Amino acid sequence: xxxxxxxxxxxxxxxxxxxxxxxxxxxxxxxxxxxxxxxxxxxxxxxxxxxxxxxxxxxxxxxxxxxxxxxxxxxxxxxxxxxxxxxxxxxxxxxxxxxxxxxxxxxxxxxxxxxxxxxxxxxxxxxxxxxxxxxxxxxxxxxxxxxxxxxxxxxxxxxxxxxxxxxxxxxxx
Amino acid sequence: xxxxxxxxxxxxxxxxxxxxxxxxxxxxxxxxxxxxxxxxxxxxxxxxxxxxxxxxxxxxxxxxxxxxxxxxxxxxxxxxxxxxxxxxxxxxxxxxxxxxxxxxxxxxxxxxxxxxxxxxxxxxxxxxxxxxxxxxxxxxxxxxxxxx
Numbered sequence: 001x002x003x004x005x006x007x008x009x010x011x012x013x014x015x016x017x018x019x020x021x022x023x024x025x026x027x028x029x030x031x032x033x034x035x036x037x038x039x040x041x042x043x044x045x046x047x048x049x050x051x052x053x054x055x056x057x058x059x060x061x062x063x064x065x066x067x068x069x070x071x072x073x074x075x076x077x078x079x080x081x082x083x084x085x086x087x088x089x090x091x092x093x094x095x096x097x098x099x100x101x102x103x104x105x106x107x108x109x110x111x112x113x114x115x116x117x118x119x120x121x122x123x124x125x126x127x128x129x130x131x132x133x134x135x136x137x138x139x140x141x142x143x144x145x146x147x148x149x150x151x152x153x154x155x156x157x158x159x160x161x162x163x164x165x166x167x168x169x170x171x172x173x
Numbered sequence: 174x175x176x177x178x179x180x181x182x183x184x185x186x187x188x189x190x191x192x193x194x195x196x197x198x199x200x201x202x203x204x205x206x207x208x209x210x211x212x213x214x215x216x217x218x219x220x221x222x223x224x225x226x227x228x229x230x231x232x233x234x235x236x237x238x239x240x241x242x243x244x245x246x247x248x249x250x251x252x253x254x255x256x257x258x259x260x261x262x263x264x265x266x267x268x269x270x271x272x273x274x275x276x277x278x279x280x281x282x283x284x285x286x287x288x289x290x291x292x293x294x295x296x297x298x299x300x301x302x303x304x305x306x307x308x309x310x311x312x313x314x315x316x317x318x319x320x321x
Contacts, residue, residue: 149247149293156296
C-alpha cells in the first residue's frame with residue numbers, strides 16, 4: 001500500500017506546471033545539498049527501495065550529464081539527515097523543447113518511505129526551484145502518470161496546475 | 174465541463190467547513206454566503222453526513238463540522254457522491270459497436286481519464302491553499318490574458 005507521500009514517476013504522463021514564486025525553504029535541520037558521485041550507490045539503493053527497480057546505468061548517466069557548465073543546467077539534490085540520504089530530486093533546465101522558452105523540469109523525486117510526512121519532499125522541491133530561479137528560470141514543469149494520484153497530489157499541493165501540453169504516445173509495431 | 178448543483182453546493186460546504194475547523198457552521202450560514210438554496214444545501218449536507226465527510230455538531234448552536242481529513246479528502250471523493258464522473262458510454266454493446274462508435278468512445282474515455290485524474294489529485298487542503306494564494310487561474314486563461 002502506498003503511503004500518503006509516495007513519490008515515483010511512471011509512464012502515461014500528466015503534465016503539471018507552476019510559476020516560480022520567491023519562497024525560502026524551511027530545512028528544519030535537514031541538509032539539502034547537491035549530490036556527488038559517491039552518493040550514486042545510495043541513490044540506486046533508495047530508488048530500488050521505492051520502485052523495486054535497479055537503475056545503475058540511469059544513475060551513472062545522470063551524474064555524467066551533470067557536466068561542468070556554469071551556471072549549471074542539470075541538478076541532482078539529496079536530502080541528508082544525520083549522514084543518511086533520505087530523498088532525492090532530479091531536475092534540469094531545458095530550452096525550446098516542444099516550442100517552449102527555457103523552463104525547469106522535475107524528472108524524478110523520491111523520499112524513503114519510513115521518513116515521509118516530514119516535509120522532505122517539499123524541501124527538495126523548494127531547493128530545486130531555488131536553483132532554477134538563480135538561473136533566471138520563472139517556470140517549472142513536470143510529468144507523471146495520470147493514475148499516480150499521490151504524486152499528482154503532491155505537486156498540486158505545491159501549487160502546480162495542469163500545463164498547456166498534452167502528452168501523446170503510440171506503440172511502434 | 175459543468176458540475177451538477179448538488180456537487181457544487183457540496184464542494185462549497187466542505188471548503189467552508191475545512192476553512193473553519195474550530196467552529197461549527199450552519200447550513201444557513203453557508204447557503205447565505207454562496208447565495209444558494211438552504212433547502213437544497215440541507216439535502217446535500219445530509220448526503221455528505223451519510224458519506225462520513227461532515228458531521229452534525231452538538232451543542233446549543235449546532236451546525237456542521239468537517240469529519241474527514243482535508244489533506245486526504247479529494248474533489249473526486251465529494252463529487253462522486255452526487256454524480257458519475259465517467260460519462261455515459263457511446264458504445265452500449267461492444268460486440269455490435271461500429272468502428273465510429275468505438276473510435277468516439279476512445280476519445281470520450283481519454284477525456285474521462287483526464288477528468289478523473291484531475292479530481293482525484295486535488296485535495297480540499299490544496300484547494301484552500303490555492304484560494305489563499307489566489308492561484309486558481311487556469312493555464313489557458315493566463316495565456317489568453319498575456320496575449321491581450
